[in-house]
Amino acid sequence: MAIADSIVVLTGAGISAESGIATFRGPGGLWEGHRVEDVCTPEALARDPLLVHRFYDARRAALAGVEPNAAHRALARLDAEWPGELLIVTQNVDDLHERAGARRLLHMHGELLSALCASCGARRAWRDDLPPGTACVDCGAPALRPDIVFFGEMPYDMDRIDAALARADIFVSIGTSGAVYPAAGFVQTARWHGAQTLEINLEPSGGSHLFDESRMGAAGKLVPAWVDDMLASISP
Numbered sequence: 001m002a003i004a005d006s007i008v009v010l011t012g013a014g015i016s017a018e019s020g021i022a023t024f025r026g027p028g029g030l031w032e033g034h035r036v037e038d039v040c041t042p043e044a045l046a047r048d049p050l051l052v053h054r055f056y057d058a059r060r061a062a063l064a065g066v067e068p069n070a071a072h073r074a075l076a077r078l079d080a081e082w083p084g085e086l087l088i089v090t091q092n093v094d095d096l097h098e099r100a101g102a103r104r105l106l107h108m109h110g111e112l113l114s115a116l117c118a119s120c121g122a123r124r125a126w127r128d129d130l131p132p133g134t135a136c137v138d139c140g141a142p143a144l145r146p147d148i149v150f151f152g153e154m155p156y157d158m159d160r161i162d163a164a165l166a167r168a169d170i171f172v173s174i175g176t177s178g179a180v181y182p183a184a185g186f187v188q189t190a191r192w193h194g195a196q197t198l199e200i201n202l203e204p205s206g207g208s209h210l211f212d213e214s215r216m217g218a219a220g221k222l223v224p225a226w227v228d229d230m231l232a233s234i235s236p
Contacts, residue, residue: 004169004196005084007230008161009075010186012091014175014202015219018069021062021094041151049132049145056146057129059093060112068100071174071219074227076101081231087164091176091183093148108155108183114147123147155182168195172226175219178205187211200226 013023038044039055068076075088079102088105090097093112097105110116115126115134119141126147134144149155165171171190178184187197187210199211200222208214215222 004230004233006164006167007078007082007084007086007170007172008164008168008186008190008195009078009086009088010091010171010173010176010183011075011088011097012174012176012183015069015071015223016066016092016094016096017175018071018218018220019066019096021066021092021096036151040148042153045145045150053130053132053146056112056148060127060129063094063112066094066096068096069220071223072096072100072102074224078227078230079104083234085164085167087161089161089164089183089186091180106157106160108149108157108161110146110148110156112146112148115144116147117141117143118145119143158182161186162189165189165195166193168193170198170230171195172198172200173205173207173211174200174223176201176205178207198226 017023034055039052045052075097079086079088086104088097088102089108090105091109093107093110095113113125113127114123115130116123117136117139120136120139122136122138124137130144130146133142135142136144165186168190171187173187176183184207187207191197191210197211199205199208199214200219201216202218203216204214
C-alpha cells in the first residue's frame with residue numbers, strides 16, 4: 001500500500017480466535033454455549049441478571065488462560081513505531097491488545113475487565129466476579145453490570161471513530177465478519193473520505209467487495225507481514 005500518514009485499524013473476533021477466544025457467532029448461532037439473545041441484550045439482563053452476570057464472570061476469568069498472538073504483537077509494534085496518526089478500534093472485549101502493548105486503542109463494544117453503573121454511567125476497572133446488585137463506588141446504587149455494549153445499545157466513542165475515519169489514509173479491517181453495524185460500515189466511510197482499504201480475514205466477509213484489497217489467511221501470519229510493509233515505507 002502507498003505511503004500514508006494516518007491509519008485506522010478495525011479488529012474483530014477473528015484476531016483473538018487464534019489465541020483461543022471463541023468467536024461471537026459459533027455453531028448454531030451460539031456464543032460459548034449460549035444464545036446471543038440470552039446473554040447480550042438489555043432484555044436478557046432484565047430477565048435473568050444472574051445468568052448474564054455469571055456468563056461474563058466466566059469469560060473474565062478465562063482471560064487468564066489466553067495470551068496475545070503474533071497479530072496482536074504486530075499491531076502493538078505498529079503502535080510503538082508508526083510516527084503518524086494511528087487508531088486501533090477493536091470490537092473485542094478481551095484485553096489482548098493491551099497485553100501485547102497497544103496504547104492507541106479503543107474498545108467500541110466495551111471491556112470484560114470493566115464494570116458499568118447502570119444508574120450513573122460510571123465505568124471502573126473490574127477483575128473479580130460481579131454479582132447482580134453490586135454497589136457503584138461513585139453513586140452508591142446497586143447497579144453495576146458488565147461493561148459490554150449489548151445489542152440495541154450505542155457503541156463507545158463513535159464520534160472519535162468517525163473523526164479518525166475521516167482523516168484516514170489507510171483503513172484496515174482484521175478478522176471481522178462485516179455483518180455487525182456500525183463497524184461494518186466503517187469501510188464505506190473511509191472510502192468516501194478517500195482512504196485506501198484493506199481486509200485481512202480467514203475468508204471473504206460480507207463486505208469484502210467494498211475493499212480495495214483483500215488478503216485471506218491467518219491473521220497471525222498476514223498482519224505481521226502487513227506491519228512490516230508499513231514500517232518499511234517510513235524507513236529513510
